[in-house]
Amino acid sequence: MKIYGKKRALEALTNFRRSGRMPHALLLYGARGIGRHTLADYTAMLYMCERHGNTPCMECNECRRTERHIHPDVLYPLQQISDTGKYNVDGLRQFIMDCYIKPNDGDIRVCVFEKLDEMLPQHQNTLLKFIEEPLDFNRYIFIAEKKAPILQTVLSRVTALEVDGADGNEFAEALAEKGIPADRAAVLYERFAGNIGAAVSYTESGEELSYVTAAMKAADAIAARRETECLTALLALKNREDLFETIGILSDIFAAAAGKRGGRPVTGAYRAQSEKIAKALSLKTVTRLYDESVRLYGKSTANPNVRLFAGECCGAFFSAVYG
Numbered sequence: 001m002k003i004y005g006k007k008r009a010l011e012a013l014t015n016f017r018r019s020g021r022m023p024h025a026l027l028l029y030g031a032r033g034i035g036r037h038t039l040a041d042y043t044a045m046l047y048m049c050e051r052h053g054n055t056p057c058m059e060c061n062e063c064r065r066t067e068r069h070i071h072p073d074v075l076y077p078l079q080q081i082s083d084t085g086k087y088n089v090d091g092l093r094q095f096i097m098d099c100y101i102k103p104n105d106g107d108i109r110v111c112v113f114e115k116l117d118e119m120l121p122q123h124q125n126t127l128l129k130f131i132e133e134p135l136d137f138n139r140y141i142f143i144a145e146k147k148a149p150i151l152q153t154v155l156s157r158v159t160a161l162e163v164d165g166a167d168g169n170e171f172a173e174a175l176a177e178k179g180i181p182a183d184r185a186a187v188l189y190e191r192f193a194g195n196i197g198a199a200v201s202y203t204e205s206g207e208e209l210s211y212v213t214a215a216m217k218a219a220d221a222i223a224a225r226r227e228t229e230c231l232t233a234l235l236a237l238k239n240r241e242d243l244f245e246t247i248g249i250l251s252d253i254f255a256a257a258a259g260k261r262g263g264r265p266v267t268g269a270y271r272a273q274s275e276k277i278a279k280a281l282s283l284k285t286v287t288r289l290y291d292e293s294v295r296l297y298g299k300s301t302a303n304p305n306v307r308l309f310a311g312e313c314c315g316a317f318f319s320a321v322y323g
């Protein structure tokens with residue numbers, strides 16, 4: 001298992017182990033494609049590894065079964081309780097009840113909850129009791145894109161680690177493994193920053209992901225103050241997941257643009273869009289846009305009508321632009 005990027009999170013994990021203060025509940029959050037699931041596997045190995053080191057040995061039986069997702073005590077509740085990729089209260093309750101029984105094989109059970117930020121508030125509340133009174137043998141790893149939709153009561157009980165992308169060299173190395181040449185990798189790095197997964201899926205599908213296109217068009221439209229174009233870009237999205245993905249990317253673009261206005265260079269993905277926005281709009285406006293994007297993204301656990309919500313987003317962004 002080769003891990004690219006994620007330096008800060010890896011360092012934090014090693015330090016937790018070294019100091020004997022490994023948390024019972026961890027939240028790994030970051031963009032889709034950045035490697036959150038790989039880091040979750042790594043973290044699960046760290047909990048399970050027979051050798052109890054500060055990093056998992058990746059060789060012992062526990063590590064290997066964990067990596068291959070065949071360890072009977074490393075559980076993926078979302079896959080277990082749902083065929084649709086969505087949580088439900090009954091499934092969650094049943095899963096939680098099963099976790100009050102001791103693990104099958106060893107002393108530790110790891111529960112990997114994917115898409116925490118897509119859990120409805122009532123699901124998060126069901127979960128809350130479970131993580132509030134942790135049993136000695138249970139460990140929890142949560143995966144999310146953003147923290148905004150997660151209840152404060154849940155956040156206060158987990159240790160959150162942001163998952164960073166790879167640097168330029170690692171990015172090129174990872175893409176070379178996929179047969180992508182260095183000059184192409186350099187172009188992709190400009191575009192996706194250190195997000196290897198996004199760059200690879202873009203290359204393999206041969207086309208832009210719809211939510212990426214929508215985010216870039218919407219950002220261009222906001223910079224140019226063209227509301228209809230922004231709305232058209234958002235209405236092109238077919239489902240709520242993609243719409244929220246787009247809002248998430250816009251949020252990153254506004255954050256980078258605000259940084260740029262505050263004198264920091266833009267280094268992340270979507271540099272062209274961030275710079276356009278920074279050039280066209282004041283820091284106050286960009287900050288308002290950012291706040292609106294966070295607020296709108298926070299609604300991702302609701303189930304809005306996609307077209308209506310696209311209209312609401314566009315309206316909110318342009319209210320922010322015209323102050």
Ligand SMILES: [Zn+2]
Binds near residue numbers: 048056058059061063
């Ligand atoms: Zn091991």
